[in-house]
Amino acid sequence: MSGKTIGLLGAGRIGAMHAGILAKKAGKLVVADPASWRARRVAELHGAEVRSPEGMLASEDLDGLVLATPTDTHAGLLCEAARLGVPIFCEKPVALDVESTRRANAAAKEANIPVHVGFQRRFDAAYSAARERLAEGEIGDLRRVHMGTLDQAPAAREFLAASGGIFKDCLIHDFDALRWVTGLEVEEVVVYGTDLGLPDFADFADAAEAVVLLRLTGGVLATAHSSRFNGAGYDVRMELHGTKGTDVVGMDERLPVRSLEPGVAYPRQEPWADFIARFADCYERELDAFLDVVSGRAPVPATIDDALASLRIAIACGTSLREGRPVRVS
Structure with a gap:
């Protein structure tokens, strides 16, 4: 246990x-959420203190703050929370546009506070091994x-409406992992996508299925x-193909596929239900790092x-989908 007092703003699914x-790890946990009943429910479950969001942002006893609110609130809250002068953990993405992300970055730098953005795949054992093996020339x-x-x-x-779409909400994790594992930058993207005629996606100009080619x-x-429908x-x-190996x-053992090759029984366990189950260990290691x-x-x-580098890739993908052309990330 760290002995530190950590604030958690946002008590929805990922906040809980x-x-x-x-x-289990902080000396004291303080929880706040605009829906006070959510904050009380989480606090009661884990023996935490409850504060209002306004009270949290005016606290003088915090050693760190975790932002797990809806995506479209991150940047504004980060700018406000920077005044606390403590390290901040912010779920991805920091913002849905470049300018808001830059403002949040400027506020953090002016306050001279570190901000850790929640790209949990950096704490996955296999992604880490892929990065190390590539750097060592193994493939x-x-x-x-x-x-x-x-x-x-x-x-x-309601989540889809505020998420920023499939590129900023979902594939942004792949874009960050791609940069982190390979050490390379994305120069250009070409995108195909479809909303399948479904209102939950068509109403927000979002894709339910997408394929991206990146150079x-x-x-x-x-x-x-x-x-969104697997x-x-x-x-x-993530597959990395090199001149010496893949x-x-x-x-x-929980990969949700079925091999049709004779005599092959794979996988042998129940498939992953969602991202929380798949990356549970990573989320814990991520907060240890924070x-x-x-x-x-x-x-x-x-x-x-x-976060800004991956957001630029996501924005380029959105432009490519709308305009039906290759788009340079720069």
Whole structure:
């Protein structure tokens, strides 16, 4: 246990999960949510203190703050919370547009506080191994990368309305993992997508299914696939193809696929139900890393600058989908 007092602003699905982790690791947990009943429910479950959002943002006893509110509130709250002068953990994305992200970054830098952005795949053992093995030359020169994030079922309409769409909400994790694992930047994207004629997506100019082709520095090619309707289960993978070998992230015993090859029984366990189940260990390691930042023991593992780089890729994808053309990220 860190002995630190940590504030948690946002007690929805991901905030409740963070509360369960922080309650075991922080000296004291304080919870706030615009819906006070949510804050009380989470606080009672984990023995935490309840404050109003306004009270949280005026607190003088916090050592760190976790922002787990809806996506479209992150940037504004981050600018307000910077005045507390404590390290902040902010769920991705920091904002849905470049200018708001820049303002949040400027506020954090002016307050001289570290901000850790929630890209939890950086704490997954397989993604970390892929990064290390590529850097050590174990698969030779990188030629192609193939990624996919496939949700078993779409989130509620109210979430989709504020999420920023499939590129900023879902594939932004793949974009961050791509940059982090390979050390390369995305130069250009080409996107195909469809809303399948469904109002929950068409009303927000969002895609329910998307395929992205990305050209990286040095000419390496990558693809990213995303779906809101992968009924077999939650499926996240990353393949790195090199001149000496191929490494795959996500090919575990709960991969939601069925092999039709004779004599092959794979996988052998129930598929992943959702992202919280798939990345449960990563979320815990991610908050451990944040508590290390709070204690001054480690640097920030994923910065607002990282979030901005991935957001630019997501915005380029949206432009490509709307305009039906390749789009340079710059």
